[in-house]
Amino acid sequence: MTMAKRDTYTPDSLLAVAVAVFNERGYDGTSMEHLSKAAGISKSSIYHHVRSKEELLRRAISRALDGLFDVLEEPGAVTGRAIDRLEYVTRREAEVLMDELPYVTLLLRVRGNTDTERWAMERRREFDQKVADLLERAGADGDLRADVDIRLATRLLFGMINSIVEWYRPGRGGAASRDEVAEAVVRTAFAGLRKP
Amino acid sequence: MTMAKRDTYTPDSLLAVAVAVFNERGYDGTSMEHLSKAAGISKSSIYHHVRSKEELLRRAISRALDGLFDVLEEPGAVTGRAIDRLEYVTRREAEVLMDELPYVTLLLRVRGNTDTERWAMERRREFDQKVADLLERAGADGDLRADVDIRLATRLLFGMINSIVEWYRPGRGGAASRDEVAEAVVRTAFAGLRKP
DNA sequence: AGAGTAACCGAACGATCGGTCGGGGCAAGA
């Protein structure tokens, strides 16, 4: 919607503009005309930098997925008790989500209309499954409250974390900061999930 | 996507088909051609029952909003201690969400591209504000844990509840039932929110 | 049997979609 001025575009800097518009209007609701207005260059010029509209989506989603998957290989996610690894992954996932907010936002909203979107959904399921395994293990260790089904708890945990994209805005205003949000997520989730 | 057979359509029965397709492909990603295929009648016949594509969206969203707002006027939501009213509203909202799943799903996904969508977002904000007031009051009563900001807690609570639309499917399979889900939501949320 | 009407259809409307094409301007290197 807003005009962007810059000397020249790289595929990445153009991607940043495109993702912002995608998140504002939805991917399907965004035309190449919308992108050209937002980027301040003509519609045909966009094709000098990227092959297609779908490539923009693929690039954005890849970036989001890479960020999320990388967390699972960090030391805090692979060593120690399952419940502690789970807490670590929860906090880090929330942080990555906020650091790469526009890209993760886009990832969480794909509906599966194209091959690219279906690929994104599949990779996302892989990721969710790995965290679900962690919850399963923490349950087996007896570190989770027993009165809530583990699969349900997994869904609710993800629901809470992913909902961050609906309201968190990085520009520091009176609102909560990145670290405060991450802390609140961990606290709220685990004071409910962890055995007293 | 799938063919639907029926003697004749009413605006409501057609709406049910349309909403299903909207949720599968996204509103913007759904063409009238898609709807006609799913409904088993021609594109032009749809206009015999409804004025426009946007009217379908408006009807669906209205139904969802009505269901949610009605909860706030039920006896359990207006009498008693704030923390108890909050718990009641949380459970009932989860139930309504599951009872009216396709319609609420659509409501939660609008992006604000048209007047109808902006109206939906505004009404949704009204609703959220009323629940936020309830949380505020429970906090003032000293019934909420003090180490998490109340506005943050509100966001996370809604995030958890609303995430139900992403995975709950009513056809009873091996998965959790409506009441089990509602119970799990309340338990997970309040064992984290309520003061020990 | 005839009239009226709800439900439906194919064809076509102007607008907009994602994408292509040939070429222009301009800074850097020769």
Next chain:
DNA sequence: TCTTGCCCCGACCGATCGTTCGGTTACTCT
């Protein structure tokens, strides 16, 4: 000064968008 190559443009493509239109069924009521 001339050439090269990057960045950009307006004009245009066939396809598809939401919607309209004139007309045809098939059923109901008299």
